[in-house]
Amino acid sequence: MLGWALTFLVIALIAGILGFGGIAGAAAGIAKIIFFIFIVLLVISVLAGALRGRKPKM
16 A cells, blocks of 8 residues: 555656646645555554564564
8 A cells, every 4th residue: 555655746746847737736645645544454453463462574
């Protein structure tokens, strides 16, 4: 999921450089949403692992 967020970020940067404001804004918005979903799922995963007594794999 983090890969998708980075992909949309790159699309937004390229579109912004080329002057496609609408596409850049949409891609940046999608990247932000996916990134925050990733962060929430990461926190839930870490908390679930801590509650089970397992050490996080990093």
